[in-house]
Each structure stands twice: as structure tokens, then as C-alpha cells.
Amino acid sequence: MYDKQKDHGLLVISAGTGINLALGVLYTWSIFKGAIRESIQSGAVDGFNWDLTSLNDPYAVCCLVFACTMVLAGNIQDRFGPRITAFIGGLLVGLGFLWISTTTAYWGWILGFGVLVGAGIAFGYSAATPAALKWFSPSKTGKIAGIVVSGFGLASVYIAPLATWLLAMWGLQDAMLAFGLGFFVLVSLLSTMLLTPPEDYTPKDFVDRRHPGEHNLERRDDFIDVSASPSEIVKMPSFWLTWLLYFIGAGAGLMVISSIAGLAKSSLGEQAFLAVAILAIGNAGGRIIAGIASDHYGRYATLTALLFLQALLMFTAAAVIGGQSDSALILVLLTTFIGFNYGSNLALFPAICKDLWGIEHFGMNYGILFTAWGIGGFVMSRTSEVLRVQSGSFTGSFIIAGILLIAGASLTLFLHFHPIKRRRRKIRKEEKQMMKDSNLKIA
DSSP states (O other), X not given: OOOTTSOOHHHHHHHHHHHHHHHGGGGGHHHHHXXXXXXXXXXXXXXXXXOGGXXXXXXXXXXXXXXXXXXXXXXXXXXXXHHHHHHHHHHHHHHHHHHHTTOOOHHHHIXXXXXXXXXXXXXXXXXXXXXXXXXXXGGGHHHHHHHHHHHHHHTHHHHHHHHHHHHHHHOHHHHHHHHHHHHHHHHHHHHTTOOOOOTTOOOTTHHHHHOOSGGGGGGGHHHHXXXXXXXXXXXXXXXXXXXXXXXXXXXXXXXXXXXXXXXXXXXXXXXXXXHHHHHHHHHHHHHHHHHHHXXXXXXXXXXXXXXXXXXXXXXXXXXXXXXXXXXXXXXHHHHHHHHHHHHHHHHHHHHHHHXXXXXXXXXXXXXXXXXXXXXXXXXXXXXXXHHHHHHSSSHHHHHHHHHHHHHHHHHHHHHTTXXXXXXXXXXXXXXXXXXXXXXXXXX
16 A cells, blocks of 8 residues: 555656666667577577578567557556556566577567567556656656656666677577566566556646636636547547657667667677667657657657658768768767657657547557557568668668658648647647736736
8 A cells, every 4th residue: 555645756757767677678679689690690500590681570570569569558557557567568578588588499589579578568668657647747748758768768778788798698598588587577576666646636736837827727627628538539630640650750760779789880899789778878868858848849849850850860871871881970979869869759659649639548549559659660670671681781771761751740740730739729828928917917
């Protein structure tokens, strides 16, 4: 039992961020992929015997299963709460790593890493953010979502060097066993801290932000009556437009993440894991900064700017990496900013989902929207690996991603005209005028 009268917001944020710090192992795939590639090329009898074009398949399947399972996980989170949901996630991730620690078979890794780990990440991830958001005012939605999901992006900062060390000391299979046991214990413990507020709980500054005067308290209903169910949102054009934008923004970033260690090999050599860690720092920073920026400047203005910037980075990467540049500085800068822009998606889209369709069904609504992340990751990472094997370069993949990002940035303009957004902009304008008039009277 816990004290229902106490604000547990900071505890829940810490627990959610900690869970994501474990589940972010997904972003370290390029380290594991490098070890598998070396085993294939060595030709050892008891080693891996895969087609090189399929090296990204477990990662791509993991992204897809992660996203699709978010629908089920979100429903369980809405119905049974975040603690049991996160525990299931830790259990599945642990089982997945234990499974792949026993096999070198392609289908064994598809099942273990792709299906079990992917599903486990979905359960843990879907529990962390909704639990934290319920403790805070809507004025902090972007900031809180950004902080919690930053753990997922930041995970590679410690997992990448740890994985590199474990692979060198113990080998791939024993390293997977260690990760499986560690992640299960950590997520299980942190899941007990994902507390939910009582039904009558109201964040301290909920009214103060939107209703500075007592005479305007009735306007509060204009902000809390948005509650669309999953069956309702899938009928809305705004949902499918948002889904497409998520597909583009996330897919482009996941394409780079899946191969970053390999891309860095020529300039960083055995220290290529540093590129993974650097991308993780940018990834986490993007989630926090984009979340805060969206609270101040608007979700769509922030999203539009970041999609355009990501497109510019993709075209730059096509020129630099396609030109076989071995400059470590250029690679580090590109990696940091691509990670930053990718990470921003994971803060902006949960906030957009809550803004447009409310908190009541947030778990399942965001789960449905999140399928865009998984399908985008599956399509883009799989396509990029095939193109790389066929052409020997990632240039074509970067160019395709850049074109899609420009198209996505242009499409964000249509979301500015969503009825909910129009109504809220009107009310905020009225509130600013009232505060201005009030200050004039005081003066």
C-alpha cells in the first residue's frame, strides 16, 4: 500500500525512466549484429550461418512486434494498471535473451530477440509513460513524456560499451544470458514503483495554467472533455495522417540506428561502439528538448522543424558516407544530430496523441499509433540492408529517407487545422488577453 494523499510523481518518473533504460537495449542491435557478422565470415562449424542480407531481420522483427504488441499492452495497461504490465515486459525480455543465449539459428533469434524481446519491450514501454503523465498537469505533457522516454534512447550509452566488453570477455551467447537475467531483475523491481494516482487526484497547477481567474473556472471543461476511444480514432483522417508522419520520422532514424556501428567501423575501428553511445546521447536529448519545446512553441511547429532538419541530415549523410569519408568528427556530428531528431519523435507523438484524443484511453490509443514506429522501422531497416548488400553503400537509403522526411514535414501543415487544436488556440488567445487586461487594471 502507498499513501494516496502524497504526490508520487517524481518516483514514478524515475521508475519509468529506469525501465526504459533497460528496454533500450534494442538500440544496441548494431553491436550484436557486428558479432554475428564476424561469426558468419569466420565460417566456424558451431557459429552463425545466416545470409548477410538477413542480418537486420531480428532487429526489424523486434521493431514490428514491439509496435504491434503495444496495442495489446496498452489495453492491459489501461485495464490492469502499469505495474503488472511492466512486470510482464521484464519477464518476456528476460526469456527472449535467455532463448537466444542457447542458439545460433536464424529462426531462434527471430523468435527470441524479434518476438519475445520485442513483445517484452512493448509491455514495459507502454506502462512507463501513461503512469507518469497522470501525476502532472497537461502543461507538462511534453516535458514529462520526454524525460521518461529519454531513458529508452539513453540506454545505449551504457549498454553499448557493456555489450562490447561482455562480447570480448564471454562471447555472444554468455553475454545474452547476462543481459537476460539483469533486465528481468531490474524491470521487475522498478515495476513495483509505477504507482497511479487516485481517481479524484488533480495535479497542482492544472487549473492555474489554463484558468488564471476564478471567474473562468468553468472553461476547464474545454480542456478535459477530449476522450476518444480506439474505435473512434481509427475513423479520423487526423489519426492516419499522424500515423504516416510517425512512420516516416521513426523509420528514417531506425534505419540509421540498425547499422550505426557498421557505418562507424571505417573511422572509429574497434571503438565503433562509441558511435552507438553518441547517437544515444543525441536520442535522449532530442526526447527531452523536443518535449519541452513542444510545450512552449506547439507540437506541430516543433515537429515540422525537426522533420525538415532530419531530411537535411539524411542528404548530408548520403554525400558524406556515400563519399566514403573516414572523418570521425563528421560522423560524430551526424550521429548526434540524427539521434537527436529521431528521439524527438518519441516525445512528440505521445504528446500529440494525448492532446488530440485524451488520457482516458491513452494506453491503447498510443499503442495503435505506435504501430507506425514498428512498421516504419521494419520497412526502412530491412530495405536499407538489402540496398547496402546490392549496391555496397547506404547512399540510396539516405536519399529515399530524406525525400520522405520532406514530404512528412509538408504534411504536418494539415494537422494545424484539427478542430481540437483550433479550439484550444482560440481559448489560449482569450486567456492571454484576459491576463493582459487584468495586469492593466492592477497597474
